[in-house]
Amino acid sequence: MNHYMISVGINPSQADKELTVMFCGQGQPLPSHKIGPTLHGYYLVHTVTAGQGHFEMKDKAYTCRSGDTFFIYPDEVVSYQADDRNPWQYHWVAFKGEGAERILSSIGVTPDHPIIHSANYSRLIRIYQRIRLYLLKERQEALADLEAGGLFRLLLKQLGEANAERLPNPSKPASDMERQIGQAVRWLTVQFAEPISIDQMSKALGYHRTHLSKMFKRHTGMSPMQYLQHIRMERAKELLESRLTIEQVAASVGIGDALYFSKMFRKRYGLSPTAYRSALRR
Known part of the structure; x- marks a missing residue:
C-alpha cells in the first residue's frame, strides 16, 4: 500500500486531438513514497494541496509545497517523492495531444521551468474535483470527454494567471x-x-x-x-x-x-x- 488515499477517474474517450484528458485523480501518498526514475508517455500536471515532496526532471530538483504545481513532460526522466515527515497530498491530470506543448508554453511552462505557484489554489482544487467526479460518473463517453476537456482548459487558464510573470511578452498594446x-x-x-x-x-x-x-x-x-x-x-x-x-x-x-x-x-x-x-x- 503506497497511499493513505487515492481516487482516479479515467476518460473512456481519448481521441487523438489538440488536447485530451486521459485521467484525473487525487492522492495522499505514504511518507517517502517515490515514483521513478521513470518515463511517461504522456503529460502530467500535479498540484500540491498539503504537505511537501520532491520532484526531479532534466537534472533539476524542486521541493514542492501547498500551492505548487509541477508538470511532467513525456519521454523525460522524472522522479517524485513524498516527504518522509510531512508527505504531500496532490491532485493530478494526465493529458496528451499535438497542441499540448504549445499550450503549456503559452502559460509559461516548459521542461526547464515546470513549476507554478498559486496562492489561491482552492479554485484549482475545485476544478480537479469536477474533472475527476465527472469522469467517474458520466456514462456518455463523448460528454465526459467534452466536459473534462473544457474544465482542463479552465485549469490551465487559472495556472497561467498565477504564472503571469513568466508568460510570453505581450505585443505592444494596440491603439x-x-x-x-x-x-x-x-x-x-x-x-x-x-x-x-x-x-x-x-x-x-x-x-x-x-x-x-x-x-x-x-x-x-x-x-x-x-x-x-x-x-x-x-x-x-x-x-x-x-x-x-x-x-x-x-x-x-x-x-x-x-x-x-x-x-x-x-x-x-x-x-x-x-x-x-x-x-x-x-
Whole structure:
C-alpha cells in the first residue's frame, strides 16, 4: 500500500486531438513514497494541496509545497517523492495531444521551468474535483470527454494567471484605431458568407461609415468591400476543389448570382471558375 488515499477517474474517450484528458485523480501518498526514475508517455500536471515532496526532471530538483504545481513532460526522466515527515497530498491530470506543448508554453511552462505557484489554489482544487467526479460518473463517453476537456482548459487558464510573470511578452498594446480595424477585419472574416453592407458593419461595430472606411484602407491598403471580395474569392478557390456546383460555391461565399460570381472570379484570377476547377483536376 503506497497511499493513505487515492481516487482516479479515467476518460473512456481519448481521441487523438489538440488536447485530451486521459485521467484525473487525487492522492495522499505514504511518507517517502517515490515514483521513478521513470518515463511517461504522456503529460502530467500535479498540484500540491498539503504537505511537501520532491520532484526531479532534466537534472533539476524542486521541493514542492501547498500551492505548487509541477508538470511532467513525456519521454523525460522524472522522479517524485513524498516527504518522509510531512508527505504531500496532490491532485493530478494526465493529458496528451499535438497542441499540448504549445499550450503549456503559452502559460509559461516548459521542461526547464515546470513549476507554478498559486496562492489561491482552492479554485484549482475545485476544478480537479469536477474533472475527476465527472469522469467517474458520466456514462456518455463523448460528454465526459467534452466536459473534462473544457474544465482542463479552465485549469490551465487559472495556472497561467498565477504564472503571469513568466508568460510570453505581450505585443505592444494596440491603439484604439488598430482595435477598431481588427474588429472590422474579424467581422468580415466571420460574416463573409452573409449579405454585408458597410452600413451594416459600421452600425454593428458602432463606428461612422466614412471614418471606418478611411481608417480601414489606411491600415489594410484596401477598402472594406475590396477586403470582403478578397476573402470571398480566396474561399471560393478552396471550395472549387470540392464537389460543390458553381452555384453552390457562389452561395457559400455570399454571392447569390452565379453569373456575377463567375465574372468576379475571372476578373481576379484570369480564369472562369469552371476553367480553374478543370486546371486543378489536370
